[in-house]
Amino acid sequence: MESVSQDCTKLEGRAVYTKVLSEIDKMIASAEDCKQQLETRPVQRSIALAKLQNNLNKSFTKINDDFKPVDSASKSFTKTLDKHFRGKPIPDSESDFIAPFPGYINRAIVMHLLREGRFSAAETFIAEVNARPPHKVPEPRFGRWNYLDETGSTPPPRMKQDILATIEYWVEIRDRASDLAWQRDFANDGAGCSGGGGRSLETATLQRRFADMYHILDMMRVGNLQPAVDWAREHADDLHARGSNLLFELCRLQFITYFMGGGDDNDGDTPMIDALDSSSGNPSYYDRLSKQQSPSVSSGPIRAYQYARATFGSFASKYKRDIQRLMGAFAYHPNISESPYGMLFATAAPDGGNESGAGAALHAHGGVPAAWRDAAAHFTREFCSLLGLSAQSPLYISATAGGIALPMLLKVRVVMREKRTEWTSRDELPIEVPLPPDFHFHSIFVCPVSKEQSTDRNPPMMMPCGHVICKESLQRISKGARFKCPYCPSESHPRDAMVVYF
Amino acid sequence: MAEHTSTKLNADQQVSLDQFLLRVPVSIISRNLKNARRLVEREKEWIAKKLQEEIAKGDAGDAQQSAEVVGELVKRLKQLRTKMESLDSELHKLTRSLHARVDHLNQLYTIPSLADVKYEQWSGIRLDRMMVDYMLRQGYIEAARQLAKEKEIEELVDIDAFVACLRVEKALREEHKLGPALAWCSENKQALRKVEVRLSLPLGKRNHPMADFEPASNLEHELRLQEFIEKVRTQNLETIVSAREFAQKYLAPHKDPNFAIRAAGLLAFSPNTNQEPYKTLYSTDRWHYLADLFLAVHHQLHNIPERPLLHNVLSAGFCALKSPSCHSEKISPRQADAEQVLSEEGAGPDSVSDYEFTEDNQPVKPAHKHQYKLHHKGPGGAAALALNSICPICSTELNELARMLPYAHHSKSIVEPDAVVLPNGRVYGEARLRLANEKMGTAEGYVKDPMDQERVFREEEMKKVFIM
Structure with missing residues (x-):
């Protein structure tokens, strides 16, 4: 890339018309001169005209020369690009599987924008999509799929066949994809912002939900947990079904905050008269919290105690131990960080050293303590999950994975063309694309015998010894009778194997 | 075989996808130059012709008439200047945008690994500009403009070219x-x-x-x-x-x-x-x-790729992320069993003591039949598990879009090393499962399936699984 940068700088320096413009100014000046001369001294008409002709000719020659560096710099930049990108395959219509789905793509973009809180851009986009729906679904047979024509010469029949087989794969996916697109995309509204069947989410509803989410997060950012708690309480059943303890964690965080002398909101969870001034949602909350620590030092635990009595009852059965530990902290209030409960309260005070208590915690990470950030992340995750959405933008994750995978897949395509091979499984990519660990979302089971991934039709089966192979392998090895496990000496009957779900 | 996971960043490879990011402005620059040259050439010819005509008149020519011709000439030159000025400012805009693009691509070379926060930012910018490019191609100009402006990436996208x-x-x-x-x-x-x-x-x-x-x-x-x-x-x-x-x-x-x-x-x-x-x-x-x-x-x-890069990158990304379970119909024992129950309605209860391999049905032990109620696959699919964040392909936004694409190739299982199986066939990492049960408040000595909390198993029923 260095040569590219250098040439770019060169081009930037040379690609200007400043000299040309000043040459044109000169021409204008000399033409005006000439005009004046003709008006004042008509006798010298021929001389004046000849002089102008001469000047203009010179200027035009000069301008022509002034264009040259622009030309050469842009040509040399192009050459550098050619050199730098030589042999790098270019993404084209063959590697584009999703063109037949403009409706779904638009929807994914809208949801991504909403997720990012870009409500007005999303609105503009929706309005434009509605005004001008995707004009057509591109045809399944894409423009360039037939690169036999491109090479100009007809390859020998054998090669042609193989290449065609390879191409067929891509075409097949495309066809399957577009069949679906025709049926579903157009069965819905032409506007293209709705999805398939009952799973579709109304955009407006979704936008409202995300607006709610951002409101709650904003409030958390200024130290107000109440909207988050309210939301968690409202969805307690769903959260419980997911095995989520968000509600309790939020309440515990509230308790700890009170305990450490913070919390200035008038929330419904603490039905008590607030000793502190109750200006809720103050952005300087954290600053104030650390300053006011000493005057309110005794009111904190009292408030926490009242809060605990009002709130923790409903959690008693499930979180008995946690609650006991929280309550035990009262005994050690004056020097909590050195007590056996220090660790527990350190969730609010990640580096609770010098300034024992909340003050230090609050300044640990740019003003927002780690426990609050964790709680915000936890909340976002649960919020999105209940909407059936992943916490991080799927579009972002996919695009990032695609940036890694696409060059590799393009390269494989080139190699496959050269070697005239095709890959055996059409449902599966031909190569393994190594992604960072946090890009793995499912457990993957690859049968150690057949080396194939398990599918609905070919599920993983566990033998009594605990080893797992795919159903097809099991059938092949056992032939329906007792057989020995390929990985240990134990023998079993295929009917003793059970399907497992990863 | 290659590694299964990697955080190695191959900047050259990723940048190669973006060569058109640089090629488009260069091709517009050379078109700009061609326009400029043609403009100047046209004036030059016109002026030469007019001037030659006047000179050819020789002594018979009238000075006043010549002055008028030269006056016209001045006017033309001034027009030329105005046109050249606008070409010059376009050129300036183009080189500046080219510079910004080279800087943007160069930035990738300074990022140490895929796990770096800076890579996340870079990739985010790439997504933004790919979305703007997509919108421009679809003719959604205002949304494209707005997004480009909000994200401050106007120099990384070709708004003017697409508008024209x-x-x-x-x-x-x-x-x-x-x-x-x-x-x-x-x-x-x-x-x-x-x-x-x-x-x-x-x-x-x-x-x-x-x-x-x-x-x-x-x-x-x-x-x-x-x-x-x-x-x-x-x-x-x-x-x-x-x-x-x-x-x-x-x-x-x-x-x-x-x-x-x-x-x-x-x-x-x-x-x-x-x-x-x-x-x-x-x-x-x-x-x-x-x-x-x-x-x-x-x-x-204009050297603009025939398809939006967004299409290509997303296609590849979906495939790389997709697993067979993203669109699995049979994701849990509950559902499999429910299907079994439904399909066997009318047959005598518990009449089958051994399961058989059938073409399509999951082999199911009778002991598990009737015990789980029908539970539809939620929008999150198999991964709608409290402990995992939802897979992007399973997520509502993309599930349909990715349905027809091939899934990622894996040569080795990716399973938690401490895998255990519950009597209903579900496999979990033991540590993760215990943590989940703690959160669910399961009584000691018992264990619940987080995806089907209605049944409680005894801890001894949990069995170790060996994945080779």
């Missing part, structure tokens, strides 16, 4: 007007001679109804043919007479002699004919075809 292109496309597709397209052709006459050979149609040429009718894919000829068709369509005698002359002028020079001959055949058929190829020629669908053809030629000329 969209104007011509819209005129063809929606307004059925040839003017802008013909003007564009004459502006780019020279360059067009070079690209038309390599042209590929976005509409599959093979299946296209007009396929055998336009072997040279010459945009201007196609446009002229449309002009001819429209003249004939009027069925007005005078217009048709002029159409004949028009055909002589514009259609006859086509390198395929049949082109003009077939076009001439139109004269014999009325617009509501059912005779092919004339029916297709009269069809208004031809406007879509012309619009697509124009786009293809335009993109080729």
Whole structure:
């Protein structure tokens, strides 16, 4: 890339018309001169005209020369690009599987924008999509799929066949994809912002939900947990079904905050008269919290105690131990960080050293303590999950994975063309694309015998010894009778194997 | 075999996807230069001619008349200056944007690994500019502008180029007007001679109804043919007479002699004919075809990739992330069993003591039958598990979009090392499962399946699984 940068700088320096413009100014000046001369001294008409002709000719020659560096710099930049990108395959219509789905793509973009809180851009986009729906679904047979024509010469029949087989794969996916697109995309509204069947989410509803989410997060950012708690309480059943303890964690965080002398909101969870001034949602909350620590030092635990009595009852059965530990902290209030409960309260005070208590915690990470950030992340995750959405933008994750995978897949395509091979499984990519660990979302089971991934039709089966192979392998090895496990000496009957779900 | 996971960042590879990011402004720069040269050349010729005429008059010439000519000359030069100024500012904008793009790509080389936060930011910017590019191509200009502005990536996207292109496309597709397209052709006459050979149609040429009718894919000829068709369509005698002359002028020079001959055949058929190829020629669908053809030629000329990078990157990304379970119908024992129950309704209860391998049904032990109620796969699918964040492919936004694509290839299982299986067949990492049960408040000595919390198992029923 260095040569590219250098040439770019060169081009930037040379690609200007400043000299040309000043040459044109000169021409204008000399033409005006000439005009004046003709008006004042008509006798010298021929001389004046000849002089102008001469000047203009010179200027035009000069301008022509002034264009040259622009030309050469842009040509040399192009050459550098050619050199730098030589042999790098270019993404084209063959590697584009999703063109037949403009409706779904638009929807994914809208949801991504909403997720990012870009409500007005999303609105503009929706309005434009509605005004001008995707004009057509591109045809399944894409423009360039037939690169036999491109090479100009007809390859020998054998090669042609193989290449065609390879191409067929891509075409097949495309066809399957577009069949679906025709049926579903157009069965819905032409506007293209709705999805398939009952799973579709109304955009407006979704936008409202995300607006709610951002409101709650904003409030958390200024130290107000109440909207988050309210939301968690409202969805307690769903959260419980997911095995989520968000509600309790939020309440515990509230308790700890009170305990450490913070919390200035008038929330419904603490039905008590607030000793502190109750200006809720103050952005300087954290600053104030650390300053006011000493005057309110005794009111904190009292408030926490009242809060605990009002709130923790409903959690008693499930979180008995946690609650006991929280309550035990009262005994050690004056020097909590050195007590056996220090660790527990350190969730609010990640580096609770010098300034024992909340003050230090609050300044640990740019003003927002780690426990609050964790709680915000936890909340976002649960919020999105209940909407059936992943916490991080799927579009972002996919695009990032695609940036890694696409060059590799393009390269494989080139190699496959050269070697005239095709890959055996059409449902599966031909190569393994190594992604960072946090890009793995499912457990993957690859049968150690057949080396194939398990599918609905070919599920993983566990033998009594605990080893797992795919159903097809099991059938092949056992032939329906007792057989020995390929990985240990134990023998079993295929009917003793059970399907497992990863 | 390659590693299964990796955080190694191959900047060269990723940047290679973005070569058009640099090529597009360069090609606009050289077009800018060509325009400038042509402009100057035209003035030069005009001025030389005028001036020569005056000089040629010799002594017979009138000074006052000459002064007027020179005055006109000044006016032309001033106009030239204004035009050159706007070309200069366009050029400046282009080089600045090129610089910004090179900087943006260079930044990738300074990022140590895929796990770095800076990579996340870079990739985020890439997604933003890919989305803007997509919107521009789809003609959603305002949304594209707004997003580009909010994200401060205006220099990384080609708004101006697409706006100009969209104007011509819209005129063809929606307004059925040839003017802008013909003007564009004459502006780019020279360059067009070079690209038309390599042209590929976005509409599959093979299946296209007009396929055998336009072997040279010459945009201007196609446009002229449309002009001819429209003249004939009027069925007005005078217009048709002029159409004949028009055909002589514009259609006859086509390198395929049949082109003009077939076009001439139109004269014999009325617009509501059912005779092919004339029916297709009269069809208004031809406007879509012309619009697509124009786009293809335009993109080729300006080095704009035929498909939005967003499409390509997402296609590859979906495949790399997708696993067979993302679109699995049978994701949990509950559902499998429920299906079993439903399909066996009427058969005697517990009549099967051994499961059998059937073509489609999961083998199910009778002990588990009837014990789980039907539970539909939620939008999160298999991964709607409290402990995992939802897989992007399982997520509502993308699930349908990724349905038809192949899934990622894996040569090795990716399973938690401490895998255990519950009596219902679900496999979890033991540590993760215990943590989940703690959260669910399961009584000590017992364990619940987080995905099916209605059944409680004894801890001894949990069994170790060995994944090779």
